[in-house]
Amino acid sequence: MAIRTGVPTRARGVTSRPFPSSRRLVTAAVRAGRRIEPMVGLFQVDLTAARRLLAETDPPHSLTAYVVACVGRAAAGHPQVHAYRDWRGRLVEHHHVDVQVLIEVPTDQGPFGLVHVVRDADIRSVAEISGEIRSVKAHPSSTGNGRLLDTLAPTLGRVPGLYRVMYAVMSRSHRVHDAIGTVQVTALGMYADGGGFAIAPPGLASLTIVVGGISAGPVEVDGHIERVELLDLTVSIDHNVVDGAPATRFAADLRRIMQRAFEPSSSAGPPVWAVQAGATGDWHTCRSGSASEGARPVDRCAPGSPA
Numbered sequence: 001m002a003i004r005t006g007v008p009t010r011a012r013g014v015t016s017r018p019f020p021s022s023r024r025l026v027t028a029a030v031r032a033g034r035r036i037e038p039m040v041g042l043f044q045v046d047l048t049a050a051r052r053l054l055a056e057t058d059p060p061h062s063l064t065a066y067v068v069a070c071v072g073r074a075a076a077g078h079p080q081v082h083a084y085r086d087w088r089g090r091l092v093e094h095h096h097v098d099v100q101v102l103i104e105v106p107t108d109q110g111p112f113g114l115v116h117v118v119r120d121a122d123i124r125s126v127a128e129i130s131g132e133i134r135s136v137k138a139h140p141s142s143t144g145n146g147r148l149l150d151t152l153a154p155t156l157g158r159v160p161g162l163y164r165v166m167y168a169v170m171s172r173s174h175r176v177h178d179a180i181g182t183v184q185v186t187a188l189g190m191y192a193d194g195g196g197f198a199i200a201p202p203g204l205a206s207l208t209i210v211v212g213g214i215s216a217g218p219v220e221v222d223g224h225i226e227r228v229e230l231l232d233l234t235v236s237i238d239h240n241v242v243d244g245a246p247a248t249r250f251a252a253d254l255r256r257i258m259q260r261a262f263e264p265s266s267s268a269g270p271p272v273w274a275v276q277a278g279a280t281g282d283w284h285t286c287r288s289g290s291a292s293e294g295a296r297p298v299d300r301c302a303p304g305s306p307a
Helices: 021-035 048-055 063-077 126-138 144-150 162-170 174-180 244-260
Strands: 038-046 099-105 112-118 183-187 207-221 224-238 275-277 282-286 301-304
Touching: 038 207, 038 244, 048 063, 048 224, 048 244, 063 099, 063 126, 063 183, 063 207, 063 244, 099 126, 112 126, 112 174, 224 244
Parallel strands: 099 183, 183 207
Antiparallel strands: 038 224, 099 112, 207 224, 275 282, 282 301
């Protein structure tokens, strides 16, 4: 028998451990998403001006919060893209936009993507949403989902098939969709450098936005080429409830809102940078200074009405 020389030796083997109960939540959600026939679109958005504004606050506002605010406004103008069918086969459209955000939190079984629902994302400011996301990440148990993840999830996950049945029931329930929202935004680009797209498996949400990476690239602006920061976005919409043309119009509006959100007149509903002033219901909007002037939404605001 020949003996190999010069080859490093090491101990070989495998490790087997129980499947984490938190992962059973994920696999059950993916199974429930099999009812969705996803239409997937990949496109890029020029975020040069928006990222400059996000960085000017202290602490800087979250890019995820910015995307959530823009998606909320675009989805509000196209309610069919986040509609769903109920148990009676009816098409259900929401008059508000609640957005699921996946926030990575530590658990005893390792890091886990906690689902947090941002209510009324179509009328809230980037600052409000950013602060909420930051608070949930710092104190996961302060939310209902976070408390369930710590208490009931480890026990319920050991019951065979329970999560699968639970998600199957949830997928067509009015009450459940009111609770968990109809849109999901998941940000993966923050964990990698450079550009790149990602496609997420369908879950309970009819509309899913995956935030990819950011890279520098050339675009044509007023007849000349400029180097800008391009965000890679993946949009997935349930083909069961909407066709390609309305889905494309939604994507076009989303791109427009994200690229021009610093202009108060550019989006339907309250401006992305707006902050509601107490019980009066008045909106304080940014002045119309161009992004090249370094307009700061926090410092340069005046009373106004929603654009």
